[in-house]
Amino acid sequence: MLKITNLSASIGNKEILKNVNIELEAGNCLLVTGQNGAGKSTLLHAIMGRPDINITGEISLAANKLHSMECHERARAGVFLAHQAPPTIDGVNTMTLLNEINKVHDMPYTRSELIAEASEKFLNMQLPNDWKKRAFNSGASGGERKKNELVQSQLFKKKTKLLLLDEPDSGLEQSSRQKIIELIEETCIAGGSVLLVTHDKELQAKYSNNKLDLSNA
């Protein structure tokens, strides 16, 4: 389970979160709401361990004390963040990067399995034919970048204990919403937890029975 105790977060001199407490059982999804600037994204990045966010308080995921781990260690411990605005990484081929990610996650796939799985998922998301050979997110639209995040979330969900979804729907067509729902359901069934930040009314409605409003935090 995810347990966050008295979490405060600041960037530079600006305090963004104050005394946030969360207890989320394995297999559950928590909808994070709040007006713009309430710190929804900051909460996800604070859990992920972005280096420029200073935190006090404790974040633990099962036996892992995330707050004292580096970002890449948290990722290896099963925290997976689907970014809101993923960057382009020039020169790094998409498949090469997936292969590196596969390696640091103790090879859930063999190399050929990974290529087959990734190809199928890219196709399924209607990403361009040469997507896996391109430099990572090179020349990609906002929507394509988000699809790339969803594909990775799906690929590595076996290893994911905590899935952080930062506006996974923005820039995507309505039909992709179902894929997001499937991803959440599958992650929960496999015993993972999900934190969801979204502006999509339908997704909000679907997960509103378990929500955290940061407006007052």
Place this chain on the structure above:
Amino acid sequence: MNELEQEYTAGFTTKVESELTGKGLNETTVRLISAKNNEPEWLLEFRLDALNKLSSMTEPDWAELKYTRPDYDNIYYHSRPKKQFNSIDEVPQEILDDFEKLGIPLHERAKLAGVAVDAVFDSVSIGTTYKDKLAEEGIIFCSFNEAVQHHPDLVKQYVGSVVPKGDNWFACINSAVFSDGSFVYIPEGKRCPLELSTYFRINSAGSGQFERTLIIADKDSYVSYLEGCTAPQRDENQLHAAVVELVALDRAEIKYSTVQNWYPGNEHGVGGVYNFVTKRAQCRGVKSRVSWTQVETGSAITWKYPSCVLQGEGSTGEFYSVAVTKGHQQADTGTKMIHIGANTRSKIISKGISIGKSTMTYRGLVRVAPTAKNSRNYTQCDSLMIGNDSTSNTVPYTECRNDSSQIEHEATTGRVSEEELYYLATRGLDAEQAASTIVNGFCRSVLNTLPLEFAAEANKLLSVTMEGSIG
């Protein structure tokens, strides 16, 4: 790729009694070196003429390099182990161990398969492997001094014919005081069956290394050659001013690869090798071909522009370069492609990576003469900066003097952002893995051109550490 070379691992010193002579850049030194090598009169004249030319020259200052000028009168121009030896069996065990530690076994029983090696320790060549096997094919591969003794006509005909004595300050110094180096001659119609390789090592303190390499590929021949370099870790700067001359006759092909890993100095920018090198190839024959591939990761200062003079009709010159600077290293490197013959082709792919407080400059010249009708050049020049304190410059010069030729130039400059590094961290890659992934992706097109045997070494060298470079 998982192995990280955070520290300079070739920085040890070999305890061998050396004889250091020839202090100061003057006629006494020049005569002493020539006498020690038992050189013919014409070569002494060559050296003295260079020394004479030097008196009217000045050290170049146009490069993007900041360094204290070497005190040329305080350098020993000749250093060799005290004990003389005539074959590898007589070479002191310490020196053999030294090369062995660097992965270059010289003993017959442990020789590298498929690679013939000439090992140069300070000023002298201490041994060449597979010499006899190559001789059976008529291929000459030996130290420069041996070539002067046994093949004087070839040396006399070609030395200084590609890089003239007075070409530039550093080439001129080399022409006056060069000590040893490698000599290669591939006879007409021969494909050299082995990779040829020279391994350079500066060991003695206070000495410089001024080697001279001359490679001649006769008509319809082929050779692939690699040089590697290391030096002990020392607080003072060591000077390395080499000259490399390549001559390709009709339809001959020379592939020349360099993996340069001279000591770069410590994290405060103290010490390190000053690497001032003149490398030039002349494609004299029709349809001759020369390609330079370099992986440059060492040296405090690098000043180096391996060039091709494309004289023969239909000749081709290529330059593939990966240069990485970190800490306080500075590199000003690139190439010159001089098109003279008609239908000549050249290709330049340069990848520069600067990390930490280092400075990287690409400097290139593409000149197409009026006679070089229907010639083509393609240049791709990319630079990548990691961290916020590194600097990168691109200085391309192009001159096209006829209207049937084409010059294409593409350049990109990028800085690896903290956002990208964070993204990779969120996928579980630590800083070193993230840097390696980015750097390798960036350099792939050049690394693919290296001979297979050396690609692994180059990859290892490029596994750079990001520690302290992000901020």
